[in-house]
Amino acid sequence: MVADIALPRLAKIGAGAIxxxxxxxxxxxxxxxxxxxxxYLDETGQAERLVKILQASGADAAVFSGTxxxxxxxSLIDGLELVRRHDADGVVGFGxxxxxxxxxxxxxxxxxxxxxxxxxAPGSYSGSALPIVAVPTTAGSGSDATQxxxxxxxxxxxxxxxxGLSFLPLAIVVDFELTLTMPPRLTADTGVDALTHAxxxxxxxxxxxxxxxxxxxxxxxxxxxxxxxxxxxxxxxxREAMMLAxxxxxxxxxxxxxxLVHGMSRPIGGHFHIAHGLSNAMLLPAVTRFxxxxxVDRYADCAKAMGLxxxxxxGREAADALVxxxxxxxxxxxxxxxxxxxxDQAQWEERLDTMADQALASGSPAxxxxxxxxxxxxxxxxxxxxxxxxx
Numbered sequence: 303m304v305a306d307i308a309l310p311r312l313a314k315i316g317a318g319a320i321x322x323x324x325x326x327x328x329x330x331x332x333x334x335x336x337x338x339x340x341x342y343l344d345e346t347g348q349a350e351r352l353v354k355i356l357q358a359s360g361a362d363a364a365v366f367s368g369t370x371x372x373x374x375x376x377s378l379i380d381g382l383e384l385v386r387r388h389d390a391d392g393v394v395g396f397g398x399x400x401x402x403x404x405x406x407x408x409x410x411x412x413x414x415x416x417x418x419x420x421x422x423a424p425g426s427y428s429g430s431a432l433p434i435v436a437v438p439t440t441a442g443s444g445s446d447a448t449q450x451x452x453x454x455x456x457x458x459x460x461x462x463x464x465x466g467l468s469f470l471p472l473a474i475v476v477d478f479e480l481t482l483t484m485p486p487r488l489t490a491d492t493g494v495d496a497l498t499h500a501x502x503x504x505x506x507x508x509x510x511x512x513x514x515x516x517x518x519x520x521x522x523x524x525x526x527x528x529x530x531x532x533x534x535x536x537x538x539x540x541r542e543a544m545m546l547a548x549x550x551x552x553x554x555x556x557x558x559x560x561x562l563v564h565g566m567s568r569p570i571g572g573h574f575h576i577a578h579g580l581s582n583a584m585l586l587p588a589v590t591r592f593x594x595x596x597x598v599d600r601y602a603d604c605a606k607a608m609g610l611x612x613x614x615x616x617g618r619e620a621a622d623a624l625v626x627x628x629x630x631x632x633x634x635x636x637x638x639x640x641x642x643x644x645x646d647q648a649q650w651e652e653r654l655d656t657m658a659d660q661a662l663a664s665g666s667p668a669x670x671x672x673x674x675x676x677x678x679x680x681x682x683x684x685x686x687x688x689x690x691x692x693x
């Protein structure tokens with residue numbers, strides 16, 4: 303099998319990397335960037351810090367801080383107007399997954415036009431787009447290193463997966479010091495999100511030796527450092543390890559794929575406005591248990607990479623240890639069920655068929671080791687609603 307590999311052209315990774323943003327933008331020939339961020343990063347002065355770095359390099363930067371959580375097609379309108387009014391020649395995504403997804407969508411729409419729905423899977427877009435520079439502030443989404451963006455349809459609440467090389471940032475600036483103030487809940491949700499990326503990339507039907515190496519490295523780091531980062535946000539070693547693992551996991555699934563967890567997670571976020579990483583965490587143990595018989599050795603490799611068992615442990619025993627650990631990890635970082643999160647059971651039930659349809663339509667479940675039916679997805683949604691995954 304020939305693996306198709308796509309990565310950012312340039313990466314600056316490490317403490318203080320943010321100070322090199324100006325030189326990165328200049329190296330790409332961007333003179334009029336739009337910095338795409340959210341209101342929090344704008345109001346706390348962090349966006350202004352980046353503007354000054356860009357200005358020092360000779361760039362004329364404008365700021366769009368209207369990104370919303372789980373961006374929708376409608377939320378792109380003002381940003382698209384600013385990109386065009388500024389005559390931008392590039393976009394800088396600054397923040398978590400939502401600003402990153404917004405920046406990617408703006409880069410494509412401003413150069414090629416149309417509605418974002420025209421770019422959703424199963425299509426793949428590799429046409430004209432403004433160059434994208436990604437500066438993540440959370441250790442989880444991995445969007446800085448992927449050729450995907452996710453935008454919600456305002457009318458149907460469908461989280462549309464939009465793939466293609468044109469959504470891949472040309473450069474990334476990954477500075478773990480930007481994550482030191484992340485609160486514990488965000489640390490947990492994004493950390494489990496990164497672990498989900500790594501595991502799904504590894505067990506995916508589209509995995510390759512290239513993506514395997516990145517995924518296993520990410521799993522190893524996350525298993526050692528997520529609880530530490532959750533317990534003590536000032537733990538620099540843990541923060542640095544988690545930030546690098548997030549980027550590695552992003553590169554892994556961008557060049558492999560995600561699978562059933564993500565396919566089921568997007569509808570939860572779209573319909574009930576649960577953060578993407580948290581909805582992944584709600585699903586991860588149950589979906590892993592559902593899938594394990596179809597890829598025992600691959601799941602066993604995950605357990606061994608995470609240090610849960612030694613290399614001599616038999617495949618089934620190791621794979622079962624992975625499910626136990628995922629259940630324990632989600633308990634340790636206090637992942638709620640949909641019920642304890644506050645979702646009404648009647649509303650949950652009435653949307654199960656639609657969510658299952660949307661999960662299947664995304665294409666991600668087809669990459670899973672065990673490809674589910676519509677009814678099996680509905681059953682999994684019911685399983686996770688009020689009961690923590692069984693160990």
